[in-house]
Amino acid sequence: MSRTHELHKIRDQLDAKEAASLAPGACLSRNAVRRRPEERQGHRQNFALDADRILHTRAYTRYIDKTQVFYMVRNDHITHRVLHVQLVSKIGRTIGRFLGLNEDLIEAIALAHDIGHPPFGHDGETVLSELCREHGLPGFQHNIQSVVFLDRIEKHGCGCNLTLQTLDGILCHDGEIHNRSLVPRGGKTFADFDQEMAAKGANPKLALTPMTLEGCVARFADTIAYIGRDIEDAILLKLMERDDIPAECQHVLGRSNGTIVYNLVTDLVASSTGAAGLCFSPEVADRLLELKRFNYQRIYLNPAIKHLLPLVQEAYRLLFTAYFEQIRMGRRDAVVFHDFLDGLGDEYRDSTPPAGKVRDFLAGMTDDYFLTQAARYGCKVPEKS
Numbered sequence: 275m276s277r278t279h280e281l282h283k284i285r286d287q288l289d290a291k292e293a294a295s296l297a298p299g300a301c302l303s304r305n306a307v308r309r310r311p312e313e314r315q316g317h318r319q320n321f322a323l324d325a326d327r328i329l330h331t332r333a334y335t336r337y338i339d340k341t342q343v344f345y346m347v348r349n350d351h352i353t354h355r356v357l358h359v360q361l362v363s364k365i366g367r368t369i370g371r372f373l374g375l376n377e378d379l380i381e382a383i384a385l386a387h388d389i390g391h392p393p394f395g396h397d398g399e400t401v402l403s404e405l406c407r408e409h410g411l412p413g414f415q416h417n418i419q420s421v422v423f424l425d426r427i428e429k430h431g432c433g434c435n436l437t438l439q440t441l442d443g444i445l446c447h448d449g450e451i452h453n454r455s456l457v458p459r460g461g462k463t464f465a466d467f468d469q470e471m472a473a474k475g476a477n478p479k480l481a482l483t484p485m486t487l488e489g490c491v492a493r494f495a496d497t498i499a500y501i502g503r504d505i506e507d508a509i510l511l512k513l514m515e516r517d518d519i520p521a522e523c524q525h526v527l528g529r530s531n532g533t534i535v536y537n538l539v540t541d542l543v544a545s546s547t548g549a550a551g552l553c554f555s556p557e558v559a560d561r562l563l564e565l566k567r568f569n570y571q572r573i574y575l576n577p578a579i580k581h582l583l584p585l586v587q588e589a590y591r592l593l594f595t596a597y598f599e600q601i602r603m604g605r606r607d608a609v610v611f612h613d614f615l616d617g618l619g620d621e622y623r624d625s626t627p628p629a630g631k632v633r634d635f636l637a638g639m640t641d642d643y644f645l646t647q648a649a650r651y652g653c654k655v656p657e658k659s
Contacts, residue, residue: 281317288319297374299458299550301486306437309425309464320437321378327434328382333389333423339640340388341395343504343573344511346582348658352507355395358499359385365539366495372543373552375488382436383443383492390419392637393644394586396574401590402636409598409629412475419637420444421471427634431619438464443489445471446482447496452566454559456490457551459483490552494542501565502527502534508573520568526561538562582656589648589655594632596651601628609647610635 289304296302306320316323328334340355363384367377392398392414403414421441425433442462462470462485474480484490508514519529528534541558554562573579600608601615614635615623626634639647645655 278317282315285317285319292319292376295374296376297487299487300375301379301439301488303376303378306439307464308435308437310435312435319378321376321382321440324382324434324436324440325378325385327436328386328389328424331389331424331428331434333428333638334385336638336640337389339642340391341393341398341641342500342507343395344507344579345394345397345586345641346656346658347511349510351510353503355388355391358503359388361499361503362387362492362495365498365535366491369491369495369539369543370488373487373491373546375491376486379439379443379486379488380491380495382440383447383489384495386420386424386436386440387444387447387492387496388416388420389423389444390416390421390637392416392419393639393641397580397583397586398590401587402594402633405590405594406629406633409594409632411627411629411633413478414633414637415474415478416637417445417447418471418475419634422634423638426622427618427638430617431622438462438467439486439489442467442485443492445474446484446489447493448482451481452559452563453493454556455551455553456483456493458486458490460485487552494552497562497566498535498538498542501538501562501569502531504569504573505534506531508576513576513578514572518572520564523561523565523568526557527565534565585654585656589644589653590636592651592653593636593644593648597632597635598628601631614638 289302292300292302293304301321303319303321306324318326337356337359338354342353342355342358344352363381366380366384369375370377370380392402399414399416406412406414421444424436424444425441428434445467470482474482484493505514505519509516516529527537538554538558541555542552545555545558546552553559597608597610599605600610605611606616610632615631623631636644649655
């Protein structure tokens with residue numbers, strides 16, 4: 275018996291173990307669906323393979339220099355996007371383990387869910403969205419862009435051929451939306467997924483629901499991972515004090531990130547055990563919503579972290595205009611060609627309009643690469659303080 279055959283037998287045993295041990299609502303690895311059939315059947319289970327493919331993408335590598343909330347800050351302890359997705363993965367897998375769900379699928383969704391974020395986080399997303407609409411494209415949404423990178427741009431335009439369940443979880447993660455409960459909308463096909471992609475692109479406020487419990491876990495874990503961590507970063511940067519956290523939130527959820535994470539995870543698991551979906555208890559859900567509103571006012575909309583935004587906006591506009599003109603004129607010596615388009619296949623180049631190519635190039639940049647490019651065009655760029 276060959277070693278490969280032995281490994282395939284072990285994979286089959288792992289699939290059988292999943293079927294016997296996971297909760298009735300869990301998504302089994304053997305039920306994964308890919309858009310394109312694959313001739314080579316390796317020994318890894320499907321969702322573990324998805325996670326591996328995501329980890330080895332260039333887009334995942336670029337997480338290392340992607341803003342989470344605070345940008346241009348000279349402090350190595352401030353959260354970056356790469357840490358955030360790891361926290362989402364760990365928190366999600368903890369929840370999944372207690373609920374008997376597929377941890378590999380949760381990990382794959384968690385690691386990939388923010389790959390589409392452009393430089394400078396949500397501020398960058400807002401600016402890029404305006405530029406997209408000005409050039410006849412739908413507004414920019416990082417969850418859609420995450421799918422675009424993984425499905426159409428990675429591997430020289432061939433995509434990673436991830437499973438439907440993983441892509442659906444990425445598209446539907448919407449961590450900013452407040453839900454007390456989530457019940458998965460099962461039975462989706464790739465045709466349904468493509469329709470939801472198009473509908474979400476046309477209407478950013480459209481609420482999508484994951485097709486798996488694992489996708490629901492990743493969505494809740496996203497919120498749990500950032501809500502207290504952003505408070506810790508804000509305290510470290512002296513934008514607020516710990517006593518500023520609303521009293522009822524402190525009483526129910528805690529006043530440190532560790533306590534907040536523990537209490538949210540504990541409540542979600544306890545409230546969801548034996549349920550068809552996931553839910554927080556009413557009191558915890560109310561306090562979480564209150565804490566989200568507090569964070570928006572005291573952190574995300576704080577003028578103290580917006581003083582560099584005009585420079586970021588100017589740089590985005592300058593680069594978008596420059597790259598758009600270079601593509602339109604066929605300037606093959608330009609950076610947008612040799613650092614991006616030349617590495618992609620004809621299908622992507624032929625099906626994507628110039629503005630879409632610029633959007634994808636800008637969205638994939640790290641903060642540092644973006645600033646370097648803007649400086650080359652004579653743009654005044656922000657400096658860390």
